[in-house]
């Protein structure tokens with residue numbers, strides 16, 4: 001009797017959140033999935049036509065899909081660990097017990113607060129072949145200038161560098177928050193126990209940071225899979241499609257070509273990719289417990 | 290094992306002097322307790338011995354080695370922290386064995402030392418748990434175990450019992466004392482609880498505002514407090530104080546009662562005519578059968594039966610005094626009675642310096 005009313009109460013209390021959640025998340029996702037089964041191109045002038053899995057069939061045969069997906073995965077594989085290491089370093093630096101902590105913390109906040117596309121613009125100028133600081137510095141050390149955005153590999157490297165710069169401060173902020181939850185007395189105990197700084201880092205800091213790091217990694221990986229602004233502003237995906245990402249390809253199909261059916265199918269794939277990654281991380285957390 | 294010497298030990302934060310030149314020699318194997326009110330510099334002093342706090346002036350010696358410049362790990366000390374500071378991601382075994390692992394003690398040797406310490410502390414069945422799965426008392430024991438396996442020259446304890454409930458505190462206190470008797474290592478122990486200090490210490494160091502107020506055995510600080518502060522700090526309920534004036538051959542109380550100086554064992558030394566003094570008398574040193582000359586007239590205010598004895602709060606002049614009376618004593622509230630004093634247990638302090646009079 002009590003159980004039943006408890007359950008009813010639970011449902012009642014959860015209902016508003018559940019309804020809101022389904023309105024803003026579940027509905028759009030289902031709608032996306034639904035659209036991906038249609039041939040719906042606003043430029044063709046034809047009415048929407050149910051085509052089943054045809055959009056997915058097209059995708060498998062589309063080399064640009066494979067290239068942009070590969071680029072996206074590569075960017076994720078490079079910039080996520082990159083941002084983790086740089087962010088960890090910055091966080092450790094910002095956590096040092098010096099009096100002047102605010103300059104470090106401020107410099108952590110600035111890249112984080114900057115809009116992505118703005119970061120893309122700034123770095124596009126940094127890597128500019130004639131006016132950019134990067135070539136200027138190279139020239140001062142006697143190296144020839146490089147036309148960064150003409151070479152697929154260099155353009156890709158420049159993008160990855162920019163993303164690491166832009167995103168490591170986010171990593172650093174989360175890790176810094178994690179660092180500050182570790183009681184100082186643990187380090188004092190380790191001092192007395194005889195462990196040096198490096199040993200303390202691996203035996204205390206790193207294990208206790210694991211939850212913070214996993215959370216930061218989930219956020220960072222998902223945003224990496226959705227990389228758009230920075231390559232869009234720096235290279236527009238070029239040369240050719242060598243630096244285009246999946247998100248840029250979705251944007252091109254839906255916004256430029258107005259091919260909503262195919263664009264939706266691509267978006268479904270990206271969504272699935274994000275879900276897989278999240279599931280993996282959640283599994284990692286759970287086995288940790 | 291080793292002795293520990295503090296020589297003119299000082300600590301300042303900027304212009305703020307926290308520890309003001311402490312001189313103290315702790316013998317090899319001695320159990321010394323630092324006690325004092327909050328903020329008097331106990332932890333700071335202990336942490337300077339540990340090497341966790343830099344030394345602003347003076348010296349710390351462990352054995353005959355000046356350790357001022359040595360890192361904590363080079364001082365061969367072990368410390369039990371107030372919050373225990375157990376590594377939350379390591380098991381009890383790993384917590385206890387960490388220092389041994391770091392120092393490269395052979396695994397087999399380490400295992401036997403951990404086992405031995407765990408046996409001694411009754412935590413052998415907990416070795417594979419993490420600190421999060423332990424009760425407060427168990428954590429406290431693990432923290433002690435971690436210190437014991439080290440076999441250090443000196444143990445440092447910073448309020449190790451303050452996170453335990455009263456019953457457990459008493460129990461673990463006894464265990465710490467037994468432990469000291471068993472392993473005999475020098476211990477410096479910090480607490481703000483005078484009962485802990487009295488029960489544990491070979492010698493008590495009473496700190497006040499960064500200075501030593503008095504050093505002595507528990508008996509000495511209890512029976513011969515050098516100042517009003519020590520008298521009031523040691524013992525529970527606290528010592529009673531009353532302002533008196535030397536008037537002829539007697540001490541005159543605010544209510545006009547007179548206590549003949551000749552009745553006090555200490556005689557008249559230092560009790561010059563007209564001098565303002567403070568009389569200190571412990572609650573347990575009031576007596577029911579007394580020389581009528583050695584009594585005060587008091588009005589009963591509150592009666593607190595404790596079972597083992599009865600606490601009676603009296604009003605004498607403007608001051609409230611507490612007396613520990615036999616359990617069957619139940620004076621009526623508001624009644625006037627004569628309160629007897631044990632003349633050998635009356636302490637006299639100068640009213641200005643608050644130090645005992647010579």
Ligand SMILES: Nc1ncnc2c1ncn2[C@@H]1O[C@H](COP(=O)(O)OP(=O)(O)OP(=O)(O)O)[C@@H](O)[C@H]1O
Nearest residue numbers: 302305307325326327328329330331332333334481
């Ligand atoms: N980093 C610091 N800067 C300035 N003052 C400090 C600092 N650390 C401690 N103090 C001051 O030093 C004094 C002594 O502190 P300490 O921790 O030694 O006190 P304690 O006797 O251990 O007190 P408690 O019983 O509360 O633990 C306190 O008044 C405290 O405010």
Ligand SMILES: [Mg+2]
Nearest residue numbers: 331332333448
């Ligand atoms: Mg303290």
